Amino acid sequence: MLGFACICNTLKESGRFKAVTVKTLLKLSEEEQEKKLRAAAVDNLYNSLQILKWCKENNILMYRFSSDLIPLATYAAHWHWWEDADIQNMCSKIKDFVQESGIRISLHPDQFCVLNSDKPDVVQNSIKHLEYLNKLSNMLGNQILILHTGSKAGGKQQAMQRFIDNFKLLPKDIQSKLCLENDDKSFGVSDVLYICETLGIPMIFDIHHYNCLNEEENLWDLRQRILDTWKGRRPKMHLSSGKASFTDRHHGDYINDADYESALKFAGEDFDIMLECKQKELALLRIREKYPDRT
DNA sequence: CTCGGTCAAGGATAC
């Protein structure tokens, strides 16, 4: 099964999301602030639902929500977005649709969510961010939050231990949703597998990150260990192509055939594949056209 | 209206 993330180009006006800047917010009264934030959030949730409906119509059964659906969610502390009737209403519509359509959903915190930072206030902010995404997840019926290990300050081993220690401080509800993904700069497949096995959480295998950063591990040796971290749930993996070259960390617009084929080979019958490329659903449709039997 | 500098949030690096 293939999926894509966030933006849907095809839907034009309802395929992307609104943001609110702090600068703008500070010019407004508290009442106007809430009005602006609510309007953007409701709009973003509505657009997410439109995208999900489009996915269903096009038989795309996996989608990752934008993590910015509720603008400035942890900034505007006076606004309890989760208690807002319009937002609750939109969320339950999405939750119902997800349930009846069977679309597999997930959420991916932004890069500033660094659970293993060596700075205590960054860890606290990261936990706040995870609490926001967890709350939203429960309202949307999402069970998967995908995180990177984070910083390697102080050395990789220490940084991995900080991740493990800080993970244990999280509420169980968040812990049960977290999955860890290998990245392209600091923590490779072996590192992330170690953490996942230690904590008993699923590992997201990102094949392009592996191509950019690896210890020449034999993927077939690691494959079963990755599968095992899912404990019977259906595993997911990520796929993208380098923009300028095979190991360019920048994501390309589309997926190269060779990259798709090697991902397919790795996935076999066992993994769902989330596409991470600039052209989002268009890349998925292009793959489907090229490989009609294998998507 | 369009254009482009700017934007909550972190990290890594070079000096």
Place this chain on the structure above:
DNA sequence: GTATCCTTGACCGAG
């Protein structure tokens, strides 16, 4: 310590 880049897509003020 501080300056600067990385990196995303939308905001928003200038023209």
